[in-house]
Amino acid sequence: MASDIEIARAAKLKPIQEIGERLDIPSDHLLPFGHDKAKISEEFIKSLAEKEDGKLILVTAISPTPAGEGKTTTTVGLGDALNAIGKNAAVCLREASLGPCFGMKGGAAGGGHAQVVPMESMNLHFTGDFHAITSAHNLLSAMIDNHIYWDNAQEIDSRRVTWRRVLDMNDRSLRTITTSLGGVVNGFPREAGFDITVASEVMAILCLADDLEDLQKRLGDIIIGYRRDRSPVYCRDIGADGAMTVLLQQAMQPNLVQTLENNPAFVHGGPFANIAHGCNSVVATKTALKLADYVVTEAGFGADLGAEKFFDIKCRKAGLKPDAAVIVATIRALKMNGGVAKGDLGIENVNAVEKGCSNLGRHIENVRQFGVPAVVAINHIIGDSDAEIQAIKDYVEEKGAQAIISKHWANGSAGATELAEKVVELAESGTSQFAPLYQDELPLMEKISTIAKRIYRAEEVLADKKVRNQLKQWEDQGFGKLPVCMAKTQYSFSTDPDLRGAPTGHSMPIREVRLSAGAGFIVVICGEIMTMPGLPRKPAAESIHLNAKGEIEGLF
Structure with a gap:
């Protein structure tokens, strides 16, 4: 079969105005970027307020492995199949x-x-949203240092500036830096650092804001650092929120594109699934729900990190009520969870599949804790044996659910019609009784403990006095009702990325906690997790190039 990029290049795309017509979006409310993508105007989005919402379907997955699960592929295949x-x-x-x-x-x-x-x-520059977020974030960084340089009217303690810089690139050398070297004219030297743009609080804010007014309010709520008396300094205190909103005005508008089968797709925002909530924007999801009868969306990584944050942060904050969920698994990934090395995944091993199913079972149980009915999608890969497939189906049936083989990767919508029919059955059944895992009023430490014990099956949460005191201080300052955003490895229910399957009885150490006051959640960093990733020994960039025709090769 052809590569992903070859298949994409051979697609017959329709003008984006035709895709808009499918959703009754007038062409004058589309801001085109070329012929095949466009932004949807804020004016049109506001006009949809009284329309009834469609059904919301979440696609999540088992714990990710190097073998791959195909969550996004399943999301697209299911969307195409529903249309089919x-x-x-x-x-x-x-x-x-x-x-x-x-x-x-x-x-x-x-x-x-x-x-x-x-x-x-x-996969590259798209409509420039990430560039706008990077610019807005770093404008605030520049204004902080400039404020301190000139008169520091807000009495910011330069040792307690918490706002870092961002770059949309993996560059480990920028994790910790020293700024303002070179003499008096360059300001006051201090330790700083870079995160990747998707870890920026500005990204999280854009993805949770309802409109431009809400966006500016949330930007103004960002805590940039502290004074010597430990009182917080906000973005609005140095007058940066207005200019940041200007930079983000166009980025706030959702992007409309299409699938290979010319069905509508909203692609907007991209918060880090480790550090933030890992979902597309609220404004895109809400707009889609007003325009389509079924909206299929995804959450980052496995259901423990992604679905939990989708339910407890995005749905809680945006008032969304999902009607059904799809949990994606591959036989290869289940084998890895069952202890098989990557090089041996092509060999039939029913026992390893059965052993790895414990990870799938844990995710099924976790989704059910939120009251959302779920179906398992077995993302079919060439080489999967009938015996391995049957082992998954039998296991899932014992769990009181159904597993359906889906061949959308090879056959597009035709390979996912059975999955689509089951999703419609679940969504229309009215059985969803969605509720977040914990109440807003619960103390922050108890929220953390609830997630750790009920979702990750940890025996205990390890937090030193400094962390507990910080949480208590935030509660005293009025931030106690915020949800918590767990930042940990995506590869395991524990904080050990090599501990696969469904471990229990482990400890969950909290390294630090961060207040994202603008986004509206507390980030809880567990174990070793990086907010600025590094490149691997052989980065994908080494294989990406232009061919003789000026076409991109090596992008997958």
């Missing part, structure tokens, strides 16, 4: 970061015959 069986459906995805694209993960537009296009543009 006569439903008016749209998909909602995150935008791709340049960091993993040039690192080791590759693109983020799906794969095979279940992709969103234009694939090259989506």
Whole structure:
């Protein structure tokens, strides 16, 4: 079969105005970026307020492995299949970061015959949203140092500036830096650092804001540092929120593109699934729900990190109520969870599949804790044996659910119609009783403990006095009702990335906590997790180039 980029390049794209017509979006409310992508105007979005919402479907997955699970591919394939069986459906995805694209993960537009296009543009600069977020974030960084340099009217303690800089690239050398060297004219030297753009609080804010007014309010709420008396200094205190909003005005408008089968796709925002909530923007999801009868969206990584944050942060804050969930698994990934080495995944091993199913079972149990009915999608890969497939189906049936084989990667919508029909059955059944895992009023430490014990099955949470005192201080300052955003390895329920399957009885150490007052959550960093990734020994960038025709090669 052809590569992802070859399939995408051969696609017959329709003008973006035709895709808009499918959703009754007038062409004068589309801001085109070329012929195949456009932004939707804020004016049109506001006009939809009284329309009834469609059904919301979440696609999540088992714990990720190097073998791959195909969550985005399944999201796209399911969206196409829903349209193929006569439903008016749209998909909602995150935008791709340049960091993993040039690192080791590759693109983020799906794969095979279940992709969103234009694939090259989506994985590179797209409509410039990430550049706008990077610029707005770093404008605030510059204004902080400038404020301190001239008169420091807010009496910012330069030792307690918490706002870092960002770059949409994996560059480990920038994790910790020293700024303002070179003499008096360059300011006051201090230790600082860079995070990747998707870890920026500005990214999280853009993805949770309802409109431009809410965006500016949230930007103003960002805590940039502290005075000597430990009182917080906010972004609005140095007058940066207005200019940041100007830079983000166009970026706030959702992007409309299409699938290989010319069905509508909203691609907007992309917060880091480790550090932030890992979902596409609220404004894109809400807009899609007003325009389509079924909206299929995804959350980052496995259901423990992604689905939990989707439910407890995005749905809680945006008032969303999902109607059904799809948990994606591959036989290869389940084998890895069952202890098989990557080089041996092509060999039939039913016992390893059965052993690895414990990870799948844990995710099924976790999704059920939120009251959302779920189906398992076995993302089919060539070489999967009938016996291995049956082992998964039998296991899932014992769990009181159903596993459906889906061949969207090879066959597009035709390979996912059975999955689509089951999703419609669940969504229309009215059985969803969605509720967040914990109440707003619960103390912050108890929220952390609830997630650690109920989702990760940890025996205990380890937090030193400094962390506990910080949480108590934030509660005293009025931040106690915020949800918590767990930042940890995506590869395990524990903080040990090599501990696969469904471990229990482990400890969850909290390294530090961060207040994202603008985004509206507390980040809880567990174990060793990086907010600025590094490139692997052999980065994907080494294989990306232009061919003799000026076409991009090596992007996947």
